[in-house]
Amino acid sequence: MTTKSAADPVLVVRGVAKSFGPIAVLDEINMSLAAGERRAVIGPNGAGKSTLFNLVSGRFAVTKGSILLNNKRIDGTAPHRLNRMGLSRSFQITQIFKGLSLYDNIYLAVMSRHKRRWAISRFGPVWKMIHQETEQLLDLAQLTPLARKQAGTLAYSEQRALEICMTVATGPSIILLDEPTAGMSRSETSNMVAFIDRMTKNCTLMMVEHDMDVVFGLADTISVLANGRILATGTPEAIRNNQQVQDAYLNGSTE
């Protein structure tokens, strides 16, 4: 039986390879994410970023190697089970309840963290805490004025904000962000970066993002994938100054 200490990494990717039939897409991928770390995975089109995300989030099986979440092997685990184990994939999948109010959506997410089911009678300290945490999250997200609005009637960017709020409310060990600003204008993008930054202060994040302003605005470590291998991992500053990375990606990046 494994025990976890505070210094243990939240996520470990160890010697992972992935092939589709004869096509090798990823090889020798090694990564370790500490608690509270915000890691961006960048790289040219076709480098294997989405494949890596799909391996970590349980959508694809690894061909070789292992993936651990909080010291437990998770490669081969179905996405819905991973969700219950604390790995939450946000964006590109809309998981809000459109017929409910924004408040009720967040309330349900906070309830799930406290392992409560909906009940007619909701009195007592735990329900009071659930209500207070919902109010705090609404406040942090600056969504209080919209609390009573039906989620389905919110603007697209507001629905995405609600979704990240719900993700945070469930208290996951790690949040995977899949191009969190895809399809947004410049001003929506910079608002979303500020929003994610505010909402995920103590969360562990792994994100795939093409927009370098988003990457450099949010990540404290960056892994660069090229041709299915990790070319470099380091701070934004180190990655920006890495000649190999510049040659393989940053200088030639059209995004």
Ligand SMILES: Nc1ncnc2c1ncn2[C@@H]1O[C@H](COP(=O)(O)OP(=O)(O)OP(=O)(O)O)[C@@H](O)[C@H]1O
């Ligand atoms: N299901 C699949 N079957 C066969 N090949 C695949 C499959 N999924 C991805 N690939 C191939 O794997 C390589 C990596 O694709 P992937 O989508 O992971 O790259 P990416 O870095 O996310 O690219 P982009 O930035 O364009 O989204 C590509 O050559 C792609 O064609």
